[in-house]
Amino acid sequence: MTTLRRRTFIVGGLAGASAGILVPSSAGAIAYPFTLGVASGEPAADGFVIWTRLAPSPLNADGLGGMPNTATAVDWQVATDERFTAVVRSGTVTTQQASAHSVHVTLTGLEPGREYWYRFRTGGHISPVGRALTAPAVGTQPALTMLFTSCSHWEEGYFTAYRRMAEEHPDLVLHLGDYIYEGGATTTKVRRFAPTSEISTLANYRVRHAQYKTDPDLQAAHATAPWLVVWDDHEVENNYANLVRNDSSPAGDFKARRAAAYKAYYEHMPLRSAQAPSGENMLLHRRVRWGSLATFHMLDTRQYRDDQACGDGTKVCPDADAANRTLTGTSQESWLIDGLRQKLGTWDFLGQQVFFAQRLAAADGSKSMDAWDGYTANRTRIQNAWDASGNKGTVVLTGDVHRSWAANLMQDYGTQNRVIGTELVTTSVTSGSDGNAADNGLKPTLNPHVKFFKNLRGYVKTRTSSTEMRVEFRAVDKVTVRDYPVKTVGSFVVEATNPGLQAP
Ligand SMILES: [Fe+2]
Known part of the structure; x- marks a missing residue:
């Protein structure tokens, strides 16, 4: 895992579904791990949860998705635009085999009642982009x-x-x-x-x-x-x-x-x-x-x-x-x-x-x-x-x-x-x-x-x-x-x- 490279993220965002081309050639790199997609949930006025799970071989019979038994860092970003030119939150979480290398990030401090986009990265692989929304503010009733x-x-x-x-x-x-x-x-x-x-x-x-x-x-x-x-x-x-x-x-x-x-x-x-x-x-x-x-x-x-x-x-x-x-x-x-x-x-x-x-x-x-x-x-x-x-x-x-x-x-x-x-x-x-x-x-x-x-x-x-x-x-x-x-x-x-x- 290297430090967050903004340029890589931008390329990945524009490349969309073909983000897997960013596979590094370094020894020990995992195959494309975002085979299960991304998800968001639990909207509140100030945030939501974003989810993914690393699983390069999702149907392996042991249920571990083809991941090695090591803690694996995953970067995440949340932006106000689909191309991630305005990233408003980012961070890194560590995934573990004990939770099948699943990722749950709880966002707070976002603006109510608006769209956001999010994605993940690990080992040079970029996930698909997901769209999430915050709930509107209490006191408002937009449709x-x-x-x-x-x-x-x-x-x-x-x-x-x-x-x-x-x-x-x-x-x-x-x-x-x-x-x-x-x-x-x-x-x-x-x-x-x-x-x-x-x-x-x-x-x-x-x-x-x-x-x-x-x-x-x-x-x-x-x-x-x-x-x-x-x-x-x-x-x-x-x-x-x-x-x-x-x-x-x-x-x-x-x-x-x-x-x-x-x-x-x-x-x-x-x-x-x-x-x-x-x-x-x-x-x-x-x-x-x-x-x-x-x-x-x-x-x-x-x-x-x-x-x-x-x-x-x-x-x-x-x-x-x-x-x-x-x-x-x-x-x-x-x-x-x-x-x-x-x-x-x-x-x-x-x-x-x-x-x-x-x-x-x-x-x-x-x-x-x-x-x-x-x-x-x-x-x-x-x-x-x-x-x-x-x-x-x-x-x-x-x-x-x-x-x-x-x-x-x-x-x-x-x-x-x-x-x-x-x-x-x-x-x-x-x-x-x-x-x-x-x-x-x-x-x-x-x-x-x-x-x-x-x-x-x-x-x-x-x-x-x-x-x-x-x-x-x-x-x-x-x-x-x-x-x-x-x-x-x-x-x-x-x-x-x-x-x-x-x-x-
Ligand atoms: Fe049913």
């Missing part, structure tokens, strides 16, 4: 373009939705869980998992995360804007609940498995050090303010939940309504209710994983035990809290179900009394593979408050001002074929002072 999605299954399709998200030039991206899938490879889909077995060790989780990050469409989406991420179940194991497993394969200590999964997740995401895991625990729920326009309450509905009632599945289950059952855990519930009562901005966005509104599957009242329908007392306490505080601009943002949905949130789903909020459910990036635009999942007699359904892959685009939120459900017809165009398959308006879905 926000925010995209959200979930559920990216590597084998079930190409990440075209991520590419289209990058092309939207958003201010902020939310990923609401199932960023990776933990399963073993199949032979029937568009591309195969690495490793090919179900992942359960730290090495395997690292390889799977690295494989995802090699995808150019995903890299583009990360490089275009800061992300706020929360996990669902597949970042560890399908439908796990706290430390209760969903199945017993592969055998092993689930605490150790969850610790490995959380560690690999942290290593590969642009998260703050406050989110760094400790053993099998990791504090993921957090609040992020976007000026006085919106507050993002990012929730974790896996780590603290009670086991699914009546053995999980979709069923009629009186236990689902037990007062002491919890999806959030009592501490996170108190934290959320406290945050909602503060009314920190015009809008409160709950970024979370599983279907929030009541959604009856059949006339007998059967419902999904993995969703909030399996924890109804917890849901009622949260809804009542924001309703009692007079929060009209509460919007729940949801993933998990691999379909687009939109619903009004009701004070009482049974009597259909009073709309008190709105739920927008993103479809998947690829999970479920190609959709079917002709599917109709609405059951208006059972769920009159549920207004929209579409079975195609994609994301949700939102444009939020101090008075209204314009919502477009964006979708591609196929993910088994590369590069489909994106189109809008549903549109709504949500008014800041009048909860519920309106025609655009």
